Amino acid sequence: MKQWIALATLAAVSAGAQAQTYPGNKPVSIVVPFTAGGPTDRVARDLAEAMRKQIPGSNFVVENAAGAGGTIGATKVAKAAPDGHTVLLHHIGMAATPALYRKLGYKTLEDFEFLGMINDVPMTLIGKPQLPANTYRDFENYIRANAGKLNIAHAGLGSASHICGLLWQSNLQSKDAMTTIPFGGTAPAMTALIGGQVDVMCDQTTNTTSQIEGGRVKAFAVTTAKPLSTHPVLKYYPSLQEMGMKNFDLTIWHGLYAPKGTPAAITKTLNDALKKALKDPEFIKKNESLGALVVTDKRSDPAEHKKFVAAEMIKIKAAVDAAGKYAD
Structure with missing residues (x-):
């Protein structure tokens, strides 16, 4: 003992x-x-x-x-x-x-x-600068009008952008899903989006805020349940839940x-x-x-x-x- x-x-x-x-x-x-x-x-x-x-x-x-x-x-x-x-x-x-x-x-x-x-x-749904849509509702209509022709980028299987895109598309209820384009990281995916080689991406605000502010990409919505009303850049964009995606709240x-x-x-x-x-x-x-x-x-x-x-x-x-x- x-x-x-x-x-x-x-x-x-x-x-x-x-x-x-x-x-x-x-x-x-x-x-x-x-x-x-x-x-x-x-x-x-x-x-x-x-x-x-x-x-x-x-x-x-x-x-x-x-x-x-x-x-x-x-x-x-x-x-x-x-x-x-x-x-x-x-x-x-x-x-x-x-x-x-x-x-x-x-x-x-x-x-x-x-x-x-x-x-x-939070995540932000963003698109290439050449897209004709300027609001989320216009963007949804554009997707439906171009079913099967658009693509969505992500930074690799299991990345934040991949998970966000997966959940967003599963809620979109469009006839034809977008073609998924994987990249080897966030930086090359963003570069391709800015250059117009891909159409859309969903990524963290830590990565998208400066690109949105600089006008290099178009922003359509945020993934939080409510808009980011106090953020100096993102306060102007609706939440996906606000746009009709029931219970969509992703951070x-x-x-x-x-x-x-x-x-x-x-x-x-x-x-x-x-x-x-x-x-x-x-x-x-x-x-x-x-x-x-x-x-x-x-x-x-x-x-x-x-x-x-x-x-x-x-x-x-x-x-x-x-x-x-x-x-x-």
Whole structure:
């Protein structure tokens, strides 16, 4: 009995020491499973700066591990050493990939420690500048008049733009679906849209706001239940729900994850730093300028974060099953 108590005490002291010394002189890599310069990468770089302030002497760096709809980066983190020096920043694709890919190198709800949600990012339905339509209603009429002739771009299977486009088309109820054109990232998809090589795309406000403001693309609607009435650029556009798409309310959320088995003392340190970062006025301002809303509810707690992702997995699987679009 005395030996057991001694071992338990030693374990507690060891865990406490880990929390006090973590992260030490070693940087914490925030793995982004998408290319540099994209909307999720931008969230990660802003968060790295905000979290660095919360842990004295720490260094948070962003590492891009793009490919296969975010599954390469997610797999990398799932298999990383559970020491708190490798974490994953992922968006709604974390909940979508189990429905989109028949084979994954990880189990979403089993192979990660959930650290908390970061923000909610609305989506914007945008079109190439050459489109004759100027309002969402005109755009719907244009789609029907050109059934089967238009195409929709996305940044790859499992990307935010892919999920948004999939859900929008499933609600559109047009006779002929648009041809889907996948790209290797958000940047090439946006370039093709601006150049007129593709007709439409649905993407995060963090990526579309500057393009809309600069007149390089046409905006038709936002994906939130209500219009973004306080946003300086997007307040002029209706919501898809307002335009008749019943219960259409989609935001692309971002969350933070560590490999399964990361010590509780370390995950608590990371969660504490995350919660403080979410209250950082500069981080909040950067998010709001792009139409994103920093999480202020209980989803910043690990257990609620995991519960939310589990519910999103069920919702997205239903939409994917209806569309019948998978990858091996």
